Amino acid sequence: MIDLPELRVPPAVVGATTGGVATGTASAGAATGTADGEVRIGGLGEPGTVLLSGPGPGSGSESLAGHRARWGDLPGATGADVDDLLEASALDGRGGGGFPLARKVAAARDAGTAPVLVVNASESEPASGKDRALCVHRPHLVLDGAALAARALGAGAAAVHLHRGDAGPASALARAVEERRAAGVADPRWVLSHGPGRYVSGESSAVAAYLHDGDARPRFTAVPLAVRGPSGRPTVVTNAETVAHLAVVCRIGPAAWAGLGAAASPGTRLATVTGAVPEPGRVLELGGPPTVGEVLVATGVPAPPAAVLVGGYAGTWIDGAEAWQTPFERSALACLAASPGCGLVGVLPHGACGLTETSRLVRWLAGESAGQCGTCVAGLPRLADGLEALAGGRFHRRGLRRVEALGASLLGSGACGHPDAVVRLVRSTLDVFADDVVRHLAGAPCRGADHPPVLAVPAPFLPTAGPRPPEDFT
Amino acid sequence: MSTVVRIDPTLCRGHAICALFFPGGVELDAWGFGRVVEPRPVARRTVRRALRAAAACPNGAVVVYDDRDGVGASGATPIGTL
Ligand code: SF4
Ligand code: SF4
Numbered sequence: 367m368i369d370l371p372e373l374r375v376p377p378a379v380v381g382a383t384t385g386g387v388a389t390g391t392a393s394a395g396a397a398t399g400t401a402d403g404e405v406r407i408g409g410l411g412e413p414g415t416v417l418l419s420g421p422g423p424g425s426g427s428e429s430l431a432g433h434r435a436r437w438g439d440l441p442g443a444t445g446a447d448v449d450d451l452l453e454a455s456a457l458d459g460r461g462g463g464g465f466p467l468a469r470k471v472a473a474a475r476d477a478g479t480a481p482v483l484v485v486n487a488s489e490s491e492p493a494s495g496k497d498r499a500l501c502v503h504r505p506h507l508v509l510d511g512a513a514l515a516a517r518a519l520g521a522g523a524a525a526v527h528l529h530r531g532d533a534g535p536a537s538a539l540a541r542a543v544e545e546r547r548a549a550g551v552a553d554p555r556w557v558l559s560h561g562p563g564r565y566v567s568g569e570s571s572a573v574a575a576y577l578h579d580g581d582a583r584p585r586f587t588a589v590p591l592a593v594r595g596p597s598g599r600p601t602v603v604t605n606a607e608t609v610a611h612l613a614v615v616c617r618i619g620p621a622a623w624a625g626l627g628a629a630a631s632p633g634t635r636l637a638t639v640t641g642a643v644p645e646p647g648r649v650l651e652l653g654g655p656p657t658v659g660e661v662l663v664a665t666g667v668p669a670p671p672a673a674v675l676v677g678g679y680a681g682t683w684i685d686g687a688e689a690w691q692t693p694f695e696r697s698a699l700a701c702l703a704a705s706p707g708c709g710l711v712g713v714l715p716h717g718a719c720g721l722t723e724t725s726r727l728v729r730w731l732a733g734e735s736a737g738q739c740g741t742c743v744a745g746l747p748r749l750a751d752g753l754e755a756l757a758g759g760r761f762h763r764r765g766l767r768r769v770e771a772l773g774a775s776l777l778g779s780g781a782c783g784h785p786d787a788v789v790r791l792v793r794s795t796l797d798v799f800a801d802d803v804v805r806h807l808a809g810a811p812c813r814g815a816d817h818p819p820v821l822a823v824p825a826p827f828l829p830t831a832g833p834r835p836p837e838d839f840t
Numbered sequence: 841m842s843t844v845v846r847i848d849p850t851l852c853r854g855h856a857i858c859a860l861f862f863p864g865g866v867e868l869d870a871w872g873f874g875r876v877v878e879p880r881p882v883a884r885r886t887v888r889r890a891l892r893a894a895a896a897c898p899n900g901a902v903v904v905y906d907d908r909d910g911v912g913a914s915g916a917t918p919i920g921t922l
Contacts, residue, residue: 739852
């Protein structure tokens, strides 16, 4: 059995109308976690939240004193305790892959000495804001989690990897590290790393590589990073939200934490809502879990939209009415070939064209390739050409078959999963917008083609003109 | 132990030499980059061909390794002998 430290439950959770974790001690907390928890949806500082509980968005970065008042001191759990807690909670990665943290930690510990811990807070997904929100507003929760993960791993240092173009999280974390140093918190040595903010630079092997040699491009790996990273040492790269959950698990206990979610997807989850919503970029914490419809109602979308893009810009489209009924949770989304990914929910309104939106996304994603794998460099711009031709109504059946063949040849072609993710996005597009595809094939682009862009894409990093095709799609 | 044959796409420059040395085990995609079609060869003869392709690739992009520990992957000595 694990000895858990005395718990001081955050006031926002204690006695909150949603119930859940309202108990004084961690061991007793297990009893109150309802198996399939009540639905909780809340933004920063709103009732029912856990990671986001505490002061609201206006109050800036939370101080160590404020954090301790709600959460108590950094738990004294030993590495072995944290390990057991990780195992018992089945905490899954929240950066996109959803890989259980316990397995990464175990692999690294078995693999040898001097493991490296990297907390990835670079949030390279352009529309996602959850890691930023955590680092800016709850830096001590992230650092507590990182310190506990370092203990489980037996690492003397922990790196927090940030996006160098974004000063907010960097200054909040730097300040938090100073506060902890002054207060003498039993922390690992902190390394704050500031990497490039490009899309594929946030991929775990690129992050590990950046810390090793400063080149933030994905690497070809024969064995998992947790077994052997670019430096030759076992390297665990985990997301900022994941370790923040670990900080909560170590305080309220794995059962109470798991009870905040469903049996198949324990705990709460952060999500960012974007697209045709009143407040794009709003970060919400979801427990229960709610359906996509409930999440959208909470963000001011009263009725099912045309479609929803889940998991990220290289995510999966789901038909609006279908998504409305679907819990925003791994196993339910998996039935629709989707995944919560980084927690992005992008809303496509009625009257906008999913094919046009996707062609813009694919063009941007093609330019975000790290430019190292031939098929990715040559093939993704061709895929974007194909989507643009389709969206513009300059397309025949043969072109559609070529897009499908192109997709098949891109699958598994890269050192990282980027081409595969883009192909999955395209496949879900052709599936969800099948009626539109038929109309576009008939040479009649829909009314939505003139709709202003819904999902904003950043300026391209590279010019996206790949090697020109020997024959055109049209 | 199981032998794995892969092409490191970050190193492959499409010289197509692997396809000459490992016919049936490697094919070239639409752009001429190598794709391994038999990533887990069992027959000794096939493994030998894969090792020849690994030795012949001008970029060292063909890697043959043991899936338990990854030894033999780029940079390290390939497993087995030709
Ligand atoms: S697959 Fe594409 S994005 Fe990934 S490393 Fe290769 S070139 Fe870069
Ligand atoms: S010989 Fe090497 S560089 Fe050429 S196609 Fe094969 S793997 Fe690629």
